[in-house]
Amino acid sequence: MKTFTRLVSVFLLTAVGYLFFLSCSGREKNVPAVSILEAALQQAGENRVELEKVLFRYQIDPTDSLKYRAACFLIENMPYYTYYKGKQLDRYFTYYALLQETRGLGISPQVVADSVRHMYGPLYLDSLQSYRDIETVDSAYLCNNIDWSFKVWQEQPWGKHVSFADFCEYLLPYRIGDETLASWRESIYQKYNPLLDSLRASEVLDKEDPIVAARCLLDSIRKGGAVFTTAVPASLPHVGPEVVQQKTGSCRELTDFVVYVCRALGIPCAIDFMPIRGDENDSHQWVAFTDKYGTLYYHEFPNGVSEVRKDAMCGMPKIKVYRNTFSLNRAMQEEMQKLDTAVIPLFKDPHIVDITFPYTKNFKKELQIPKDALYKGKPRSRIAYLCASKRMDWEPVAWTEFDGKNIVFTDIQKGPVMRVATYERGRLRFWTDPFEINVSNEFHFFTPSDSVQDVTLFAKYTLRADDMFLNRMIGGTFEGSNDPDFREKEVLYLINEKPKRLQTVVQSYSSKPYRYVRYVGPKESHCNIAEVAFYTPNDTASLKGKVMGTPGCFQKDGSHEYTNVFDGDVTTSFDYIESSGGWAGLDLGIPKQIEKIVYTPRSYDNYIRSGDKYELFYCTGNKWSSLGKQLSEADSLTYKNVPRNVLLLLKNYSHGVQERVFICEDEKQNWK
Template sequence: MRKYSILLIICLFQISVSCTRVSVGPPLKEILSANPKLQIVLDKYKDDSLRYKAAVFLIENLPFHYSYEGEPLNNYLKLFELHGKGTMYPDKVLDSIQRACGPFHLDRLEVKSDIHIDPDYLIENIEWAFKVWHEQPWGKNVSFDDFCEFILPYRVGDERLEPWRERIYNKYNPLLDSIRGLPEAEDPKFVSQILMDTLHSGPVYFTGLFSFGPHYGPKVVDWRSGSCVNFTDLQLYVFRALGLPCSEEIMLMRGNGNVPHYWNAAFDKDGNSYRCSILDPTSELNTPDSYWDPKGKVYRRTFSLNREMIQAMGKEAEDRHPSFRYPCFRDVTAIYAGSKNHTLTISPGHFYRSLKNDEPVYLCSATFLDWAPIGWCLYDKQLGAVFKNVEGQVVFRLGTYENGKICPQSDPFLLDRESGEVRFFSSGDKEVEVTLLHKYELYFEPFVRRMVDGVFEGSNDSHFRKKDTLFIIKEFPERLWNVVGVNSDHAYRYVRYYGPKDSYCNIAEAAFYASSADSIPLTGKIIGTPGANGLDGSHEYTNVFDGNPYTSFDFAQPTGGWAGLDLGTPHCIEKIVFTPRNRDNFIRTDDEYELFYYNNGKWVSAGRVRPHSDSLLYKVPEGALLYLKDHTRGKDERIFEYKDGKQRFW
């Protein structure tokens, strides 16, 4: 999560709200006292009740929004601009900018509160927002409340403020001229789908490598580069510039990942929302409950502070976790979970200690070796912790916020997505032996699945017009080096791996052996289908025989690719060893690994080792939650359990 400096901003004010149980932000008069120029905005609209309400809405929520400013920000923006040209891989972009400008440090930027916003900027934004709301036929089916939250806001995050509405309006509004007169155009969903089709058809330069800084602003519409949060911003700018309500949906921590996740929601004439993302395989607007990813909790970003949530928590700002200190979001888990929506109850017997009645308890999701709060409830001495609207298939842990940190209050547990049943990961006294093959979920290694139905072939015809099947891959490979036996009495001069349909012939290494006892593979002239995806020609078929499991073949066409050897003379083949294309999350020889198991509120080390093969062997308490860390390189690591002889990541 980003570093929020809202507390510093709020402390500019002497907050005193006597009529509420807790302070929920400075009143309007104190905001105007801090920046008297804002009175210009209210005076301008004193005779226009709707615009006046909109102006008050923005001004009352200014304290909870801010920008990052400073010269280092310009260097940070260069990353996205250069990557958006589509000529360099993101790691090369990062290396190039850091060599020229030095490393980026967020703490070297100045935090500027929106309290000091230019009133002319605010007025221009209000005028443009009302213009598109009133002139577009779909505007009549957008309520004032939705207008305020999802069209009116002048910013989408913590980006540097600059004018954007007119430029983006002029670019995209003409695209809707052909449908503006249709009866269907009165439904925002109909127009949103057409606009989504247009945005989805543009180039996408995706990378999560630059997600260490703030939002980079409306230039995202031009550069189209960055991570899921940046492409969410892109859609927000375009939709809102055209008067179409659009929201940002967020998992404070992805249910099966270590970082937050973002996407968009569009709305229909009845206010129902539909999930969409420029990064999705298709541009279709989908119902929220069709989203398959395990979510835990989902929130909808708003411009306004969720004052009801703050009052319900019953704690002052400094006593709430930063993620819930000034929440500008609403819980929408129920519409995403659908029939899988659960009320999660953890009884007092599962807590490490007794808590006070009405003490806030946080529902935490794993992020690397830490736990991040994604939900909360008030402790009940009779019932324990009762969290409404939770989706399962996620491992949670409970905690309280004390002395500036989350303190564990329960063992980790899995909430089953279908049944809503809870299973705890409790370390027992019995030890079991575990064999580890990778440190991250293979689901995020899409290349391994592309090998299913791939085939190794032998032939004495260089064009393989007549060929024999040596081995067919029937299950996706789960380790770095996969050894298979070949049952054939024939000798072949030509051998190859032929990729299955739509696989781009993704493979990293293949080696053919004349005897199953041999440790040295056969050699020959490398042959195959030339042409590879990528910007620098680094994924050609020759990589399959370079001995490096971290270089690979990525054929330029989805089907028809192959890589092989001309052995010079015919050889019998008894063994094949192959490596799938991968993201370096299998076990690496000689890297230093450390396995942790969760026990009594903390991670306990099971020891450090340097393997001499592509597997690790450990003994750990049965039933424990595990985490494997590579101290040598990489960052993709995730919690897992060892069940039925395999690693299962959560």
């Protein structure tokens, strides 16, 4: 069977499993037999006696030899973990319970986060007490973790296809990151193990396949849904096994929840992540599994489990994907320390391995930067970083050795915008203009051209996330009637394409006067729409009337009712409780002729808004240069004399924080 370890080793020689065997079993020649283990014990200080109790306990009985090796694995990697404690941290963790309590009440997560911050004051990690695992983990805690890990590994039928190396890396660890230490295995086991009784009793399902167990478990626990948000009251460490049971928070908290539950039940899993998504400004993580044949699967709570190569995840824009490991990637650490002492946090004491290949279709084994594209100068660092775009910043996501002339990165997904930099004196020093690589392996550098163009902008951020709402408007109709029940009606306009801007203006098909007018959402659209305005031939102001419609919203909290369609606010919208049959309209009092209709799609509020203050920037060399500020007078902005072949970024100083680099070509904004 191909295992997690075998899959990773194809792409990168790592510390996973390999270094474990260096320290606890047969070692390479000239390597002291206890070098790694002894070095860890020396760092334990007064806590050394506790750790030696664990080693001694499992040395007594020969049948515990695997447990002894497991203890070695944990202790050797323990020096690299730290956690925090403090009353202020506990107070801030109530945020996740509050998210669950306010669910369905129309209170946004950001409001909850602001309330926590206002109630308890600011939180700074450096004001909390910090503790090192190696100095604090006692023998009882460690033995309990080891014994329970072995119990579930050996008693569950799917454990048959879990190797010892995979067990150490993906079942055995007592923690995920920097969460406060807690005993969690037994309580989670008792709570969730009964959910797999039917699988263990099944004569049909392959109970020996870990992915079958993972699917059965996650199909059961995901039914209650989750509260997903990226809003946080402060920069927090991992929240720990108890808090994640709320099933609220970002992908980090939801991923941690799944990992705790799966590992408590003997289902090996890892956390894979991209440091920056290729077309957005945020990192993203998920849970990874392999079946008994070594096929890679992934899971984003509360969705189902999908095979990576057959899912959209494989084509999602990204440059690098890494896997979090409990063990330190000593090979990477030693190589980077040999090249430079100043290393960015992602690669300093790295608990990661590269697993980009199985997550990408447009893969490039070697990315050699053209020599003539490099800026002139001499680097102070021998490490070059490949960086991804993040608003006006650049985030290092890969590294290689750099001698000032040759730069070759390995295992890269093509497509996203990238840039090469070194890390010197606490900041990035760039060595190329931004560039992208197409499917034909051709470089395109975004170097400002001498020619200019006029551009018209309709959004400040990619509308990719809005596509569902935009597509739901295709087939929507505006109707007029003189019957309040619309038993006799006429179609005033049929939407036959996705809206391209905040406000779309269309002409009515009919010149007949109607007292009742409405928008009817197409099937399976939940009647998603933000605003509608009707105009007569002689009026410059939209018509007013008594609001009518189908009551009930999908959220069941009154936040997305039909009345939002006529409240004049483009940030509110209708989301009918049923997928079909929803509508929203006006009783005008007397029949009136409708000449034009202006409608606004439901969105995430990234369109250009009238009255907002904007500033457009373009990337040139080591800086972003301004093309001027504007106060928008409509749902678009026009800038003149914009250099061609440049990355652009539009800031809104009035509303919202989302912004993303783009280019303008063929009179369109193309997001990068």
